[in-house]
Amino acid sequence: MPTYRLTVRYDGTDFCGWQRQKNGPSIQEALEDALGKVAKQPVICRGAGRTDAGVHALAQVVSIELPRVLPDKALVYGVNNHLPDSIAVMDAQLVEDDFDARHSSSGKLYRYQIWTGKIRSPLHTRNHWHVGHPLDLDKMRQAAAVLVGRHDFRAFRAADCERQTTVRWMKRIEVTVPPSDPEVIHIEVEGTAFLKHMVRILSGTIVAAGRGKLTTEAIAELLQSGDRSKAGQTAPALGLVLVRVDYGRREGP
């Protein structure tokens, strides 16, 4: 059956996350419903990243199989007609049959967004964590420098994460201030694969460093000990954006 690679953008505020669940509307469900109407038969979506409730995506990648070949444009516009304003298929491409959005992926880029103003900002509420304390950029960058690279990240995962191997490679962790919005901080995290809640715990840890609550020594120690209780809090889901999913040859250190 023809396989398509869809690029999907969403505002995750009103959803219980990517994955279909019983307790609320999911992105997957909305997308499968819309695709089903266009394909006129049930369609199953495979997402590259299982984003949590409230997490957003600039470019989630989704693989689907359709009963027949459809022109890319017809597919995009047709499906978008059946989706709410908060979800859209930005692009569709016919790909090799063996393409799987999740397993073919060679890496992902996430961005964690922080509003640093003292007062909450109504134009940032939906997709920025309002920390409400001063953050020291240098300390955040020093923390990021300790965390980047290939490490055992077992201290940086949700309690119910069941992965056997907890070594992951973070290719880049960068702390930046967008010139157009100087009261915002972005933490960009690029890696080959992630554990459950990993980017949110990394971000919470970098924020704790920026507040002077965790030294770089403590963070290095944390990577050694693997003690989750000593890492930063899990940063709120609403600040997280899945920016890009990469495909291609897998690199590794």
Next chain:
Amino acid sequence: MPTYRLTVRYDGTDFCGWQRQKNGPSIQEALEDALGKVAKQPVICRGAGRTDAGVHALAQVVSIELPRVLPDKALVYGVNNHLPDSIAVMDAQLVEDDFDARHSSSGKLYRYQIWTGKIRSPLHTRNHWHVGHPLDLDKMRQAAAVLVGRHDFRAFRAADCERQTTVRWMKRIEVTVPPSDPEVIHIEVEGTAFLKHMVRILSGTIVAAGRGKLTTEAIAELLQSGDRSKAGQTAPALGLVLVRVDYGRREGP
């Protein structure tokens, strides 16, 4: 009575505009209700700009009189406690008694935001106009260059605008692409005063130029003739943001 100058930020999506109205919730009403709770008596708000339904503000300026002096911080945090997430007082300052947010203002900066992608973008829906047609930046800039300056803008106002004088000074009209978001176009309009719907009609006209539907000659002619029917459409309210209100000596050409 002590007079305060408040800086107020809001996401206008769910409001019928700045001004108190019978047909829906207004920013003014929400703010007056919250201030009334803190001041323990009714408070009247004067806004610098009467933003339309759906228009946002990064920094609307509001003047109020309070029965007694309150510490700025207590005022800000107290009022924000009673406001919905979509509105916040970002700053409060005790000012001279004769300060009036509207009449003391010497100018305003508005930004009109456009999403230029072919497909609608769920992360831009709330505050960008999705034009859905290719826009020529050079043509938009040429149109802006014709409109900037001191002109009779009677072709650029709502049908029910009752102002006697229609000459206004646009100090700057700039068309830019934010480097962080290359599929977005901003039209920044800075002027001493505006007619009803003026920034939205200016933006609609600049977009029409960008689509090749209005030449710079036609726009120059429009300023001469004052014929509203020949200007561009009134751009949708949701793309407009009141960025800044200026106070100080009034300049003029």
